[in-house]
Amino acid sequence: MNSRSNLKIYNTLTRKTELFEPIHPPFVGMYVCGPTVYSNVHLGNVRTFTSFDVIFRYLQHLGYKVRYVRNVTDAGHLESDADVGEDKIGKKARLEQLEPMEIVQRYTVDFRNVMALFNNLPPSIEPTATGHIIEQIEMTKQILNNGYAYESNGTIYFDVEKFAKEYPYTELSGRNLDELLNNTRDLGGQDDKKGRLDFALWIKAKPEHLMRWPSPWGEGFPGWHLECSAMSAKYLGNQFDIHGGGLDLVPTHHTNEIAQNIACHHEKPVNYWIHTNMLTVNGQKMSKSLGNSFLPHELITGSHPLLDRGYSPMTVRFFMLQAHYRSTLDFSNEALQAAEKGFQRLMNAVALLPKLQAGTQSTLKVADLEDSVYEALNDDFNTPIAIAALFEGVRMINTLNDGKASLIQEDLDKLKALFQAIVFDVLGLKEENQADNSKVDGLMQLILDQRAAAKARRDFASSDQIRDHLKAIGIEVKDGKEGSTYSFIN
RNA sequence: GGUACCGUGGCCGAGAGGCUAGGCAAGGCUCUGCAAAAGCUUCUACAGCAGUUCGAAUCUGCUCGGUACCUCCA
Numbered sequence: 001m002n003s004r005s006n007l008k009i010y011n012t013l014t015r016k017t018e019l020f021e022p023i024h025p026p027f028v029g030m031y032v033c034g035p036t037v038y039s040n041v042h043l044g045n046v047r048t049f050t051s052f053d054v055i056f057r058y059l060q061h062l063g064y065k066v067r068y069v070r071n072v073t074d075a076g077h078l079e080s081d082a083d084v085g086e087d088k089i090g091k092k093a094r095l096e097q098l099e100p101m102e103i104v105q106r107y108t109v110d111f112r113n114v115m116a117l118f119n120n121l122p123p124s125i126e127p128t129a130t131g132h133i134i135e136q137i138e139m140t141k142q143i144l145n146n147g148y149a150y151e152s153n154g155t156i157y158f159d160v161e162k163f164a165k166e167y168p169y170t171e172l173s174g175r176n177l178d179e180l181l182n183n184t185r186d187l188g189g190q191d192d193k194k195g196r197l198d199f200a201l202w203i204k205a206k207p208e209h210l211m212r213w214p215s216p217w218g219e220g221f222p223g224w225h226l227e228c229s230a231m232s233a234k235y236l237g238n239q240f241d242i243h244g245g246g247l248d249l250v251p252t253h254h255t256n257e258i259a260q261n262i263a264c265h266h267e268k269p270v271n272y273w274i275h276t277n278m279l280t281v282n283g284q285k286m287s288k289s290l291g292n293s294f295l296p297h298e299l300i301t302g303s304h305p306l307l308d309r310g311y312s313p314m315t316v317r318f319f320m321l322q323a324h325y326r327s328t329l330d331f332s333n334e335a336l337q338a339a340e341k342g343f344q345r346l347m348n349a350v351a352l353l354p355k356l357q358a359g360t361q362s363t364l365k366v367a368d369l370e371d372s373v374y375e376a377l378n379d380d381f382n383t384p385i386a387i388a389a390l391f392e393g394v395r396m397i398n399t400l401n402d403g404k405a406s407l408i409q410e411d412l413d414k415l416k417a418l419f420q421a422i423v424f425d426v427l428g429l430k431e432e433n434q435a436d437n438s439k440v441d442g443l444m445q446l447i448l449d450q451r452a453a454a455k456a457r458r459d460f461a462s463s464d465q466i467r468d469h470l471k472a473i474g475i476e477v478k479d480g481k482e483g484s485t486y487s488f489i490n
Numbered sequence: 491g492g493u494a495c496c497g498u499g500g501c502c503g504a505g506a507g508g509c510u511a512g513g514c515a516a517g518g519c520u521c522u523g524c525a526a527a528a529g530c531u532u533c534u535a536c537a538g539c540a541g542u543u544c545g546a547a548u549c550u551g552c553u554c555g556g557u558a559c560c561u562c563c564a
Contacts, residue, residue, distance in 0.1 A: 032564095033564075034564090035564075036562085036563080041564090042564090044563085044564060045563090045564050046564090047564075048564035049564075051564095052564095088562075173493090173494095173559085173560095174493085174494075175492095175493065175494090175559090175560080176492090176493075179492060179493075179560090180492095180493095180560075182492095224562085244564095245564065246563080246564030247558080247559085247564080248558080248559070248563060248564065249563085249564070250559080251493095251559055251560065252559090252560085252561085252562095253563095275564095276564070277558095277564095278557090278558075278564075279564085280557080283556065283557065284556095284557075284558095285557075285558065285563090286564095287562095287563055287564090288562085288563060289561095289562070289563065290563095319502090322502075322503065322504090322512080322513070323502085323503060323504085324503085324504070327496090327503080327504090328495095328496080328557075328558085329502090329503085330502075330503095332501085332502080334501055334502070334514080334515090335501075335502045335503085335514085336502095337501095337502095337514075337515095338501070338502055338503095338513060338514035338515080339502080339513075339514080340514090341513075341514060341515095342512085342513045342514065343513095345513085346513095348527080348528090376504095382504080382505095384503065384504050384511085384512075384513095385504060385505085385511070385512080387512070387513080388503095388504070388511055388512035388513080389511090389512085390512090391512055391513070392512090395529085398527095398528055398529065399528090399529070401528075401529095402521095402528065402529060404529075455523080458523075460523060460524075463523090464523095464524075464525085467525080467526085471526085476526070476527075477526075477527090478526065478527040478528080479522070479525090479526075479527075480527075480528075481521085485527090487527090
């Protein structure tokens with residue numbers, strides 16, 4: 001284990017930042033609630049999965065062997081919890097005259113493509129709800145056997161009030177149970193539940209319902225919290241280290257998930273609950289139902305009405321990582337533009353790194369920089385502070401490049417290793433402007449040589465023409481002491 | 491209506507009782523044929539009011555403003 005690993009994590013369960021101690025080091029089990037694949041993922045979803053991607057990457061970087069499980073919800077959930085309405089996948093299938101599994105396939109592929117676009121690593125296991133119907137039926141049986149559920153007209157409900165008498169049902173959300181029970185807000189929809197907080201484990205399929213499976217209680221489909229309980233237990237055990245998801249899942253989905261696990265196994269399933277905050281647009285949560293969501297391609301092409309132009313995936317990733325995962329982050333042109341510039345500056349410095357030569361003494365403190373980066377990351381994955389520290393490093397690199405400072409080989413190696421590890425491995429950023437093509441590089445060298453020759457004979461009209469022309473096609477020439485270099489701009 | 495959270499300089503966004511956040515933008519300087527890039531540098535903020543304290547952006551109370559959850563949502 002890396003000696004730097006005194007990692008602290010904010011735990012929603014305790015509302016405190018706690019030292020991270022895995023159950024079976026060096027192994028770490030992490031479960032994150034994935035998407036329901038009935039439509040395209042939007043940037044808010046991307047933010048959450050990007051946050052967990054960095055968490056996954058950093059845990060691995062610290063030397064942990066992480067099993068990262070992220071489900072794909074492909075069994076339709078009802079549009080409301082009140083037992084009325086259609087399931088979302090079924091509805092979409094009917095509207096588009098497709099088989100539900102065609103809908104599932106389309107949006108699963110879209111989801112994976114988007115994840116790859118933003119350089120999110122694939123999880124270790126990506127289980128689907130429909131692939132675990134048997135496990136969910138078994139779990140329902142067990143909960144029934146244990147007395148925490150009841151059948152009502154072919155639907156199995158979880159008995160929240162009974163459970164809450166024995167276990168702290170609202171522990172995660174911090175809600176007051178009595179207030180929840182007595183909340184006068186009318187949810188509408190008559191159903192067969194005994195208690196207003198009860199939720200379905202298994203739902204009887206109506207004749208028109210497309211996605212259905214046989215069960216001991218007739219044909220039906222699983223309730224919308226059950227898959228996560230069943231699959232996390234299957235792949236990570238009855239008790240595991242980390243469970244994550246968006247903040248909006250806390251009061252209902254995760255609360256019910258915990259209840260199901262305890263009712264089934266009599267064990268608290270998760271030690272550390274991590275929740276990511278929302279991406280907002282003009283201060284308002286980005287969500288499908290509010291209709292203010294940005295799709296990844298709208299962002300990249302700039303086709304969204306609220307955008308002046310497009311932004312690259314890495315610009316967006318960098319933008320997201322400049323805010324802490326537990327804060328809301330507001331999406332705007334100005335913020336994206338600032339992130340783009342900053343990201344470029346960071347990557348320009350990274351590109352200089354291989355060219356730096358060691359000196360006979362060190363005039364910069366690389367070890368201090370390294371410490372501050374790890375201190376930030378160990379403090380609940382504080383990427384904005386880590387990035388701030390990285391910009392100290394950018395200054396170092398530029399100063400070294402200008403020959404105004406020097407580092408001995410050991411320190412230089414440390415600086416290079418730090419940037420490699422943090423920028424690429426942990427933050428998951430990547431160079432996207434550099435063509436990295438030796439032919440292009442050769443061509444550019446030829447052009448820059450011609451320009452240098454023109455400059456040498458003081459033919460500035462020609463040299464400026466070359467520079468302006470390159471700029472017009474998106475290549476920026478940078479004149480340095482050691483000659484000219486180039487980089488691609490957007 | 492209930493329950494939480496938030497309000498930081500031109501913008502984004504960290505921090506969390508005394509100690510520089512950082513990025514972008516803007517101004518100045520260095521370098522340069524000119525520019526760009528790069529470097530140096532300037533800009534000192536914490537919604538308002540009251541309180542606790544030697545000391546508060548950071549703690550407490552109130553006020554105002556905003557958001558989230560309570561209903562599918564990452």
